[in-house]
Amino acid sequence: MNRTHTNGALRIGDVGKSVTLIGWVAKRRNFGALVFIDLRDRTGITQLVFDESNADTIAAVRNEYILEVQGTVVARKDKNPQLDTGDIEVKVETVKIINSAKTTPLIIADETDALEDTRLTYRYLDLRRPLMQKKLMMRHQIARSMRNFLDSQDFVEIETPMLGKSTPEGARDYLVPSRVHPGSFYALPQSPQLFKQLLMISGFERYYQFARCFRDEDLRADRQTDFTQVDIETSFLNDVEIQTMMEAMMKKVMKEVKGLDIETPFLRLSFEDAMNRYGSDKPDNRFGMELQDLSEIFAHSEFKVFKDCLDNQGVIKAIVVPGQATMTRKEIDKLTDLAKKNGAKGLVTLKYKDCKLEGSALKFFDAATQQALIEKLHLNDQDLILIVSDAWERTCNVLGALRMHFRDVLQLVKKDTFSFLWVVDFPMFEYSEEDGRFYARHHPFTRPKESDVPYLDSDPSKVRADAYDIILNGYELGGGSLRIYDQQMQEKIFAILGFSEADIKERFGFFVDAFQYGTPPHGGIAFGFDRVAMILSESDSIRDVIAFPKNANAKCMMSDAPTPVDEVQLDELHISIVQE
Amino acid sequence: MNRTHTNGALRIGDVGKSVTLIGWVAKRRNFGALVFIDLRDRTGITQLVFDESNADTIAAVRNEYILEVQGTVVARKDKNPQLDTGDIEVKVETVKIINSAKTTPLIIADETDALEDTRLTYRYLDLRRPLMQKKLMMRHQIARSMRNFLDSQDFVEIETPMLGKSTPEGARDYLVPSRVHPGSFYALPQSPQLFKQLLMISGFERYYQFARCFRDEDLRADRQTDFTQVDIETSFLNDVEIQTMMEAMMKKVMKEVKGLDIETPFLRLSFEDAMNRYGSDKPDNRFGMELQDLSEIFAHSEFKVFKDCLDNQGVIKAIVVPGQATMTRKEIDKLTDLAKKNGAKGLVTLKYKDCKLEGSALKFFDAATQQALIEKLHLNDQDLILIVSDAWERTCNVLGALRMHFRDVLQLVKKDTFSFLWVVDFPMFEYSEEDGRFYARHHPFTRPKESDVPYLDSDPSKVRADAYDIILNGYELGGGSLRIYDQQMQEKIFAILGFSEADIKERFGFFVDAFQYGTPPHGGIAFGFDRVAMILSESDSIRDVIAFPKNANAKCMMSDAPTPVDEVQLDELHISIVQE
Known part of the structure; x- marks a missing residue:
């Protein structure tokens, strides 16, 4: 199959050229003896004109058939300004049907009235809609732009384990039974937090990873069983240096992906100010x-x-x-x-x-x-x-x-305006009256602000953390902090959080041990990448920027996962199902 | 911390400059009243000289302490040609101890006599060895080079689900019990095969993904619980076009990562010739x-x-x-x-x-x-x-x-020589005398060679597939094929493989259905990325190019995963452990 052009490529300057195109039939209209077909691929649409010479071949051709056509580019009489190729059409000389298609259960067009269930069941057709393709292509473009920035700053992408250890604190783990170790389980990672800190201890200095992370929580509109986190960690930088670097990254992304120049540095609001002025730790200040x-x-x-x-x-x-x-x-x-x-x-x-x-x-x-x-x-x-x-x-x-x-x-903001800011100076702890204990507001590895260290003993609720969130349009794009890098401080924080020594040893023992062997000052940030893609693509749901999402019931409508499995599989894993 | 240079940066031209450096103490020698310290970071080593003025401060400093020093670059009398910075040293004026370090359980140097168990238990120290850092940095460089190539060819990276459906055929699945759907399980993906084909049906045309894949098989020297696959799929290209594109990618990788010009096109050997001449379907022809x-x-x-x-x-x-x-x-x-x-x-x-x-x-x-x-x-x-x-x-x-x-x-080849080739024309099926049935040699979605289609009915064992493997130095780097794109052919192949209609419907129903709605001719390839990184970094084991690998017993020596979990967690997942 040797096409000469994609369907978004031809312009008035191409008139007279002999071209070969391949694509899906997006629309077919008969007009007297002529047949007009819109041929679509991921780049766009080209209008084809068939005269009687091909009438027999294309008699059965309907929407979503795949055609290969050879013909000549001619100028259109009635230009279509909606289309990049709207000045021309292709007068078809020969046509070959590459594949046929049944009537699709949803219309392949930007506008759809299909129910979300239908869209998810036939996701491969939903993704054929140009709007959806553009969203996923933009997601890729954002990732590429971020990666290029991080690479230019000497970051190293390193993959961390997918099968880790269960350390119940915070969200529920997804567990994976071990066949080799009866009665033992791996946990899918909630984040690469410990590993990225260990990589700093290893001296990698600048690490990033587009990491798949898992939390077995009840799903909401903007939650999935798993999500993609742009996980970033650095050594020897302070909070402002890390923030400045991230601002430069987002500036590049906004320029390359949206064509917008955004101002840096971003506004910085303390947690207290953000709450007092906007009633939110992720304020929309537009x-x-x-x-x-x-x-x-x-x-x-x-x-x-x-x-x-x-x-x-x-x-x-x-x-x-x-x-x-x-x-x-x-x-x-x-x-x-x-x-x-x-x-x-x-x-x-x-x-x-x-x-x-x-x-x-x-x-x-x-x-x-x-x-x-x-x-x-x-x-x-x-x-x-x-x-x-x-x-x-x-x-x-x-x-x-x-x-x-x-x-x-009241539609007080426009979808295509973007306002970034930082929220800083978060409280280190949150006291739960219910549990009668402190919880880490960010996570237990966050460094307390130097100036507030004395309060650790006198009044932990007063301690602010070296933590920061990056906010866009009222969404938390990501959050980060400087990390504790000495063992005594880490143990003190664990103590305030009420972890017993046995607890610490069992859950984080290897991690706390690692601090003894020359740990650099380090800190980082993690972006919720699905959310970044959602906002920049001006989508209403993260499901629109995930190729094959689960529904609100954690089910894949297309493959039906999760499903019951063979008894043999369970036997090998040394587990059985407990009937309610 | 405002260092002016990294420890691999200074040259004779920098003599006289006042510099600030940060790094780990790699070696300390006393020489009369002077102390020499090699300061290390991920970029290299710089020799520091301390005179008596700092004697007290550095009295306790030992290997793996982290120092920040300010001083002047001077020319060395005894140059060290082993080091990039071997022409200079830094005469330290002020020094600050950033962190201390206990004696490490393994020596932080390229050469190590530590047992693999020790290396894996203290992986964060093992990874501090410059040799290991270089391997992981090379891994990143290879990934970046591949990504840049694929991006330049208009490929789109799309993430596919991590929690999928168990379809037992071939390797064992890792299962993940569902909390929301009692008695049901997700499976971790063995490969994104079905999803990448669905993305072609969606019209994405050129897809890739650095995908984490899982197979619960017994581990060997070059196997891990999970691995990274560079998963690639294209529409409208034939086998030679796909191969040519991959050759261009590997040419770019070899140039950028190894500085080598490799010849393209690669040698193509039929499966039969490869076996007859080299006794292997992944021959080392060096x-x-x-x-x-x-x-x-x-x-x-x-x-x-x-x-x-x-x-x-x-x-x-x-x-x-x-x-x-x-x-x-x-x-x-x-x-x-x-x-x-x-x-x-x-x-x-x-x-x-x-x-x-x-x-x-x-x-x-x-x-x-x-x-x-x-x-x-x-x-x-x-x-x-x-x-x-x-x-x-x-x-x-x-x-x-x-x-x-x-x-x-007999050491017949040198480690740093590289020979790529393709093995093509694989048999479509493999007959198992034991099971009395045919198995797909590649996978059940592989297209049979047009010329051999008649044999499907008469003698399936004669049918060759449009499948191809890319081989480097006797290792299979990757394998791919053109895929079946019409439903009748797919059903015929399933029938030869002995799948019942109910089987097909349950396991691949949604996938076979998808073929009805305008499926383009498509094909692709998947590279075993860990193996690519292992060979190019001239390592003996894939464990050397994985940051935190499991041992041969599928265990993480560092965190101890997998481990027993709380009864509460199991209850929530509706499973219990079966005691042997």
Whole structure:
């Protein structure tokens, strides 16, 4: 098969050339004695014209047949500006049917009304849609761009084990029974964290890996059984140096993949600021509607809800939604539900109309307070004011969720705008009242900020970590940290996390041992690559940038995996199924 | 930490510069009041000189401490031509100890006498040895070179699922119990074969992937639980076009990684020729000692062994080993053992000394036969002649194994010479007398040669496949084929392989279905990437080019995986352990 051109290639300058094309029939129209066929491949579409001489050969040809045609390029009378090849068509002289096709269960076009189940069952046809092909090709382009950058900075890609050790902490492991070691199991990696740190101890200095990682968690819209992580680790660099390098990488990616020049350095927000201003540790700063603190205004309020909150070291915050004072009772109820879903006990709503505040809570606020509110919030006519009073982190999170809700509902941002930023100075620990212990907010290998080390003994909750997240458009693209590199500090952190010595020895023994033999200062970052591809390809779901994803039930609709297996297989693995 | 140079960078032209270096202490020598330290990083070693001013600071410094030093580059009196930096040394002004180190359980140097168990237990130290670092860096360089080539040819890298469906045929699957679907299991992929073919049906046209693949087989020196496959698939290309593309890729790799110009096109040998001449379907043609056919010479022999063999459609073949007529009885016995290990019933040995043949079998051969042998084999004084008589394939394999034995024992090839070739025209099927059925020699999706299609009905054993292996120095680097692209042919092949319709439907149903919707002619190849890296880095084992390999018992010596897991984990997965 010797085609001369792909179907996206021919232009007006090619008129008169004899060409050979191969592709799928995207559309067929009869027009008198002529037949027009759109021939498609991954590069585009070329219009073919058949006259009577080939009528018999193509009589049976329908959509998705594969044809090889030879013909001459001619100028089109009615140009099609939608197509790159829209100025020309190919007058076919000879045609060969390479393969036939049944009617497809979904239409092969960018627009589809097929159910997601159908799309996943016939994924090979869903992926034939040009839109889907472009998404996966862009995913590749992003990976290539990242790799080229990392290679240019002397990074070495190193593959780490897929069959590792189960160390239950955090997410659930996927387990793999061992045939050779009865009763023992491998775990699929949740991340190459220990291995990448060991590679620094080995002296590789700059490592990366596009690593497949696995977490057996309940699936959500943007979760899969496994995901691809761009795993990066460096020695001898500080946090700002690592961040600067990653900014340069993303700048290159945005230029090469999206044709956009983005500004560096990125904005850096402390965790505290991000929460206070945007109600999120992954803020979308492409629009305003920032959180406002009202604690001072209500410092002496007799309104019981606010008073109790402030008495319990809580805060009172608000966002102002322009033009939404027209909301009905029902719509407000829905907002309250959303607030509650995010952990709020309630939502106080006010409206500002004709220079006056309205709302059922108003009766608790005296005139001075009302005036203070109007001034503090710079209210405009028809503003809707949403107030939450609760513990600091919860208050921020609830208002942050409401803020994002209005971003989408009011379409406050354009899909094709991109805003990167860093969130830094994360707290090192998170205290679980339920479990009565501290958990590592990032992971147990994160280095505490030098200045906060004294608090490790006095008040661990005050310790901030040398950790940083890279945020794009309200999504966490990746997160990283500087790592602990001395054994005493690592053991201290393990102790704060409540790991017993036996625990540490069994789970991380070899790792802690390794610290004794000359460990360099090191740190890194890991990007959620599926998410990067999703955002840059302007997709709504990571399933759109994964060739063969599982459905929300962790099933492959196409192959039906997971499935029951032969008894023989289980016997060899020394396991049996426990019936419920 | 702001170093100005890496430890492999400084040259005589840098003399006089003030520099800052960071690295590991590779060696420390006291010389009067001076201390010399070799400072190492992944790029090389720089010699440091400390005078008394820093004596206190470095008093405790031992091997593998990490130092940051600032000093001045000076010319060395006694140059060290072994080192790139051997013309200079750095006179240290200030020094900072970044981290200390205990005595390492293995010496950090290219030469090591550490046991493999020690190396694997302390792999992070083993990988600190410059030799090992270079191997993994070369692995990366090969991958990068391949990727750059494939990208330049418009290939798209697409990741395929890690959690797939178990389709027992061939090697054993690693299974992953599903928590969400009690009693069901995912299988880790043995290869992305079905998915890459589906991607061709999707119209991606040129796909590749560095894919992790898993086979639960008993481990050997060059096997691991999982391996990395460079998986490649194309549409609309024929076998020679695919091969030519792969030759261009390997030419680029050899140039960029080894600095060698290799000749293309590669030699192409049919399976039959490869077996007849080299006794192997992956011949090392860097040395002679080719197999000679003696069936004609012994056509009328009364020697019972030979007569029986020929009567049973067997063949008689020999190799001639120059200069080995000096072998003792004992040494010959060992050769016979090796032959038997490879399936021979026996080995006939002759020696050629002073123009005369010697050997216990000689009494069965008349003078004319002896003379014919001497002429046919072009014997020289002190030649050892090894003769095997058996079924064709077995005879070839036994002599091929003996030939490779002498390659290594007599050191007939140099490690740094590289000979690529293709083996083509493989038989489509292999008949198993034991199971009474045909097996696919490549895999069930391989296209039979157009010319041999008629034999599918009359005599499947005669059918050759459009399959090809790429061979380097006697190793199979990779194998590929053109694939079947029509449903009827695929079903016919499944039928010859003895799959029932129910079988096909259950195991490959979705795949066979996919063929109905416009499948392009397609074919590809898969490289065993660990093996490519092993050969190009001139290593003896694939373990040397895998960062954290399992031992021969499928265990990670470092983390101890696989291990027992919590009862809770098993409960969640609806499985229990069966005690023996």
